[in-house]
Amino acid sequence: MEGYLHTIIGPMFSGKTSLMLHEMERFSRSGKRVVLFSADNREEHPVVHSKRPIYKGIRVDKTRDPMKILQRGLKYDVIGVDEVQFIDESLVSVLSSLVEQGKVVFASGLDQDYAREPFQTTLKLICESEKVTRLTSVCQKCGSHQAIRNIRKVDSKERVLEGAADIYEVRCRRCGELEDVKR
Numbered sequence: 604m605e606g607y608l609h610t611i612i613g614p615m616f617s618g619k620t621s622l623m624l625h626e627m628e629r630f631s632r633s634g635k636r637v638v639l640f641s642a643d644n645r646e647e648h649p650v651v652h653s654k655r656p657i658y659k660g661i662r663v664d665k666t667r668d669p670m671k672i673l674q675r676g677l678k679y680d681v682i683g684v685d686e687v688q689f690i691d692e693s694l695v696s697v698l699s700s701l702v703e704q705g706k707v708v709f710a711s712g713l714d715q716d717y718a719r720e721p722f723q724t725t726l727k728l729i730c731e732s733e734k735v736t737r738l739t740s741v742c743q744k745c746g747s748h749q750a751i752r753n754i755r756k757v758d759s760k761e762r763v764l765e766g767a768a769d770i771y772e773v774r775c776r777r778c779g780e781l782e783d784v785k786r
């Protein structure tokens with residue numbers, strides 16, 4: 604198989620994981636060995652915490668360690684990595700190396716934090732990708748389908764604050780002004 608890297612980015616609630624799993628499931632149905640490495644620790648994560656696997660034939664391996672992703676990924680044909688913004692930048696060379704060995708690799712994650720600063724791991728993956736898909740979300744203030752910003756609703760300056768609807772809101776360009784952000 605000819606390897607390639609497909610990176611899927613966008614704000615929260617934009618369907619990044621769903622799109623990645625949809626693409627991965629196609630490979631599973633054609634008989635490929637498929638694994639999803641998930642860095643998500645949230646209790647409600649639909650993939651990791653589901654009693655039954657939602658996507659048939661996709662193994663889920665919970666790790667954020669690039670070296671483990673490299674070692675374990677070698678046993679598969681198709682590899683997905685979720686929430687790449689939480690993972691060390693060394694993930695970029697790990698995924699490139701898997702692609703060079705003929706693997707199809709999907710990476711999904713946030714491109715920017717709540718202060719609109721890009722996540723380095725995601726940025727570098729974009730540069731290494733044969734294919735990039737950027738998704739938008741529905742603005743929770745005005746209903747626009749072009750939401751690209753993650754707005755934090757709680758008062759914290761910590762860059763990575765894990766959570767979902769309780770902590771973050773997605774906003775379009777017009778509604779995501781800085782005065783709305785609690786810093």
Ligand SMILES: [Zn+2]
Pocket residue numbers: 742743744745746747774775776777778779
């Ligand atoms: Zn809006």
